[in-house]
Amino acid sequence: MSISSVSESDDILDYNITESLANTPEYTNNPADENTSSKKSGVTYLQSSKFKLGTNISSKGKKLLPDMLNAFVLWRITVSVGLLAVHRFWSHRAFKAKLPLQIFMCIISFALGQGSIFTWARDHRVHHKYVDTTADPYNINRGFFFAHIGWLMCRKHPDVIESGKKLPTDDLKADPIVRFNRKYYFPMWALFCFILPTIIPIYFWEEKWVDAFFVAGVLKYFLQLHSTFCINSVAHKFGYRPFDKKIEAKESFFTEAVQPGEGSHNYHHVFPRDYRTKEHAFTFNSSRVFIEFMAAIGQAYDLKWTSDELIKARKLKAANDNKMKEDEAFLCKEWSQ
Numbered sequence: 001m002s003i004s005s006v007s008e009s010d011d012i013l014d015y016n017i018t019e020s021l022a023n024t025p026e027y028t029n030n031p032a033d034e035n036t037s038s039k040k041s042g043v044t045y046l047q048s049s050k051f052k053l054g055t056n057i058s059s060k061g062k063k064l065l066p067d068m069l070n071a072f073v074l075w076r077i078t079v080s081v082g083l084l085a086v087h088r089f090w091s092h093r094a095f096k097a098k099l100p101l102q103i104f105m106c107i108i109s110f111a112l113g114q115g116s117i118f119t120w121a122r123d124h125r126v127h128h129k130y131v132d133t134t135a136d137p138y139n140i141n142r143g144f145f146f147a148h149i150g151w152l153m154c155r156k157h158p159d160v161i162e163s164g165k166k167l168p169t170d171d172l173k174a175d176p177i178v179r180f181n182r183k184y185y186f187p188m189w190a191l192f193c194f195i196l197p198t199i200i201p202i203y204f205w206e207e208k209w210v211d212a213f214f215v216a217g218v219l220k221y222f223l224q225l226h227s228t229f230c231i232n233s234v235a236h237k238f239g240y241r242p243f244d245k246k247i248e249a250k251e252s253f254f255t256e257a258v259q260p261g262e263g264s265h266n267y268h269h270v271f272p273r274d275y276r277t278k279e280h281a282f283t284f285n286s287s288r289v290f291i292e293f294m295a296a297i298g299q300a301y302d303l304k305w306t307s308d309e310l311i312k313a314r315k316l317k318a319a320n321d322n323k324m325k326e327d328e329a330f331l332c333k334e335w336s337q
């Protein structure tokens with residue numbers, strides 16, 4: 001056994017004894033012993049460090065829950081209201097809105113952080129008009145990754161740019177709120193997407209700014225981007241097509257789960273001006289609830305939707321088209337044998 005190892009063991013033993021003695025009144029009240037006093041201060045230091053460490057761990061644990069709840073609530077509000085603003089209101093004009101509601105939707109669209117209203121709405125109109133072609137900005141035929149996020153990492157296809165110029169955007173250019181949004185997009189995006197969400201945890205539960213920024217800013221932004229991107233990727237790749245089998249847009253349960261109200265994408269491509277964006281009323285659609293609440297208090301009006309008869313007729317037509325295709329395929333197979 002080496003000397004140093006004996007010494008270490010003794011120190012540990014000594015520390016344990018000292019620590020237990022430190023809690024007894026006799027030991028604490030013996031200032032005469034210099035050696036004891038220095039050990040006592042060492043113990044006090046260790047105990048206070050241990051206490052501080054424990055406090056930090058427990059306070060972090062206590063703050064993690066409100067941090068995550070804050071990020072979750074901001075994520076859901078931002079995508080529900082922000083998307084209905086840029087998508088259902090400015091892209092498709094599925095309803096009309098009074099000025100206070102338009103201003104509110106414009107603010108939330110800054111927090112959404114997916115480009116200016118003008119750019120979002122123009123690209124989305126191009127997507128609907130030229131879906132699944134080279135002019136589609138998020139063309140799923142260029143692969144899942146491209147449709148999800150890859151389209152933001154490369155130059156636009158010339159057909160996308162050409163088609164964007166051809167499509168009517170006069171209503172957007174004439175809209176003063178859209179013009180304001182386009183002009184001040186970047187400073188407002190920084191303010192509403194990152195700065196204000198970071199201030200909430202710092203102000204209300206004294207969170208450290210780094211933790212507040214990464215949870216309420218970065219994590220929340222990550223969630224709101226990818227849940228939206230799933231509409232262009234997942235909802236164009238996986239699912240079923242009860243309304244139009246010729247397009248890649250599908251009814252996607254996964255997209256519906258991460259982006260309530262936007263998973264019924266086959267329906268939406270067939271009836272793009274329906275403010276509900278889906279057929280069924282019984283599944284959760286936070287954007288629809290918001291629009292109907294705004295209509296109830298007089299802020300939204302002239303809501304557009306598709307009648308049940310038309311929905312049924314379209315479903316029947318799609319089923320018949322598919323049946324005809326199956327029959328044709330069967331006859332061709334028979335003939336070739």
Ligand SMILES: [Zn+2]
Nearest residue numbers: 231232249265
């Ligand atoms: Zn689509």
Ligand SMILES: [Zn+2]
Nearest residue numbers: 087124268272
């Ligand atoms: Zn749309």
